Amino acid sequence: MASPALFRRATVVKIVQETADARTFVLDPHDGPFSYQAGQFCVFRVRVDGRDLLRSYSMSSAPESDAELTTTVKRVPDGKVSNWLIDRVEEGDELELTLPRGRFCLRPATTPLLGFSGGSGITPILSLAKSTLAGTDRGVRLLCADRDRDAAIFRSALEDLAARYPGRLTVVRHLDADRGFLDAASVREFVGPDGAADAYVCGPEPFMALVESALPGPGRIFSERFGGDAPAPLADGTAPAEDTGTVTIQLGTKRVSVRKHPNETLLQTARRAGLTPPSSCEAGNCATCMARLTEGSATMRVNDALTEEEVAEGYVLTCQGIPDEGSVTVHYE
Numbered sequence: 138m139a140s141p142a143l144f145r146r147a148t149v150v151k152i153v154q155e156t157a158d159a160r161t162f163v164l165d166p167h168d169g170p171f172s173y174q175a176g177q178f179c180v181f182r183v184r185v186d187g188r189d190l191l192r193s194y195s196m197s198s199a200p201e202s203d204a205e206l207t208t209t210v211k212r213v214p215d216g217k218v219s220n221w222l223i224d225r226v227e228e229g230d231e232l233e234l235t236l237p238r239g240r241f242c243l244r245p246a247t248t249p250l251l252g253f254s255g256g257s258g259i260t261p262i263l264s265l266a267k268s269t270l271a272g273t274d275r276g277v278r279l280l281c282a283d284r285d286r287d288a289a290i291f292r293s294a295l296e297d298l299a300a301r302y303p304g305r306l307t308v309v310r311h312l313d314a315d316r317g318f319l320d321a322a323s324v325r326e327f328v329g330p331d332g333a334a335d336a337y338v339c340g341p342e343p344f345m346a347l348v349e350s351a352l353p354g355p356g357r358i359f360s361e362r363f364g365g366d367a368p369a370p371l372a373d374g375t376a377p378a379e380d381t382g383t384v385t386i387q388l389g390t391k392r393v394s395v396r397k398h399p400n401e402t403l404l405q406t407a408r409r410a411g412l413t414p415p416s417s418c419e420a421g422n423c424a425t426c427m428a429r430l431t432e433g434s435a436t437m438r439v440n441d442a443l444t445e446e447e448v449a450e451g452y453v454l455t456c457q458g459i460p461d462e463g464s465v466t467v468h469y470e
């Protein structure tokens with residue numbers, strides 16, 4: 138059963154076809170408007186082929202400029218949830234989602250905001266751009282990489298923003314179809330004299346790695362990773378050793394107890410026990426792997442996704458949570 142504190146319901150009041158592969162969902166939360174910051178995401182729970190699946194989707198809206206809460210989803214080839222949302226959800230349907238979370242948010246600065254997006258990575262970058270334009274007097278410069286012109290999401294939304302904030306927003310487009318993949322020289326050329334500006338980066342992993350390594354500095358780099366790469370290794374290389382206590386994992390109808398291994402995350406332990414709990418980024422960023430501790434405690438190496446209240450209620454990111462002393466029981470809801 139869903140914990141009412143964790144998953145809320147929202148009605149999809151409108152769907153916008155952004156490109157052939159991307160749709161924006163306008164959401165009306167049943168408990169009233171969500172309070173959120175630009176750049177944050179919600180974890181959606183959808184039932185696909187009889188299984189509950191969790192996926193994170195960022196807001197494309199910004200509280201400073203939009204009355205409506207919107208998220209934009211791009212189809213991933215053979216992707217279970219993105220295809221289900223795009224093909225099956227209709228206006229009037231209800232979705233389950235958590236409150237907004239995440240730390241890919243605007244940091245105070247006086248320099249222009251540099252945004253780098255690849256494909257669906259434009260979703261939180263658009264949110265941050267809108268927030269910056271509406272809530273500050275900073276300039277915004279975006280480098281948007283897409284497969285081709287037709288794949289570029291929010292083309293007209295960005296043109297409208299540029300017209301609404303004259304001289305404050307510039308968008309440079311990189312289309313793989315014309316010039317191949319983005320390269321480091323193009324990133325540095327784009328940055329130009331703004332090396333001290335904060336850079337916000339979101340896109341496929343190779344795009345992010347390229348941009349992060351090409352940025353000349355000394356500006357700060359903030360990155361949002363959507364996942365989709367090979368899962369992290371099963372164990373972290375630490376040799377198992379004697380440890381007191383057990384880890385009990387409840388996942389659906391399955392309940393398994395195994396001995397603790399030092400420095401093993403709860404997710405790693407669950408996999409060692411033969412279970413396949415939900416996970417995505419495995420970096421403490423997306424909350425897909427969250428579960429509730431009903432016995433014992435655990436320390437998270439990184440938590441960029443759960444709120445303080447959720448942690449106080451016993452929720453833990455299992456990809457980051459290492460059990461403390463004694464036995465622990467963790468329940469994937």
Ligand SMILES: Cc1cc2nc3c(=O)[nH]c(=O)nc-3n(C[C@H](O)[C@H](O)[C@H](O)COP(=O)(O)OP(=O)(O)OC[C@H]3O[C@@H](n4cnc5c(N)ncnc54)[C@H](O)[C@@H]3O)c2cc1C
Binds near residue numbers: 195423
């Ligand atoms: C914090 C956060 C915010 C996100 N915000 C958005 C958003 O605003 N819009 C959006 O469209 N997506 C967003 N995502 C990605 C989204 O959560 C899903 O990972 C994506 O929709 C694929 O899920 P799926 O169930 O369709 O594919 P799955 O069934 O999980 O995967 C199918 C195949 O595609 C690969 N794959 C999984 N994810 C990706 C990916 N992102 N790109 C390329 N290949 C992938 C997998 O390795 C697998 O081979 C976000 C992810 C995170 C962690």
Ligand code: FES
Binds near residue numbers: 415416417455
């Ligand atoms: S899998 Fe993303 S926070 Fe654990």
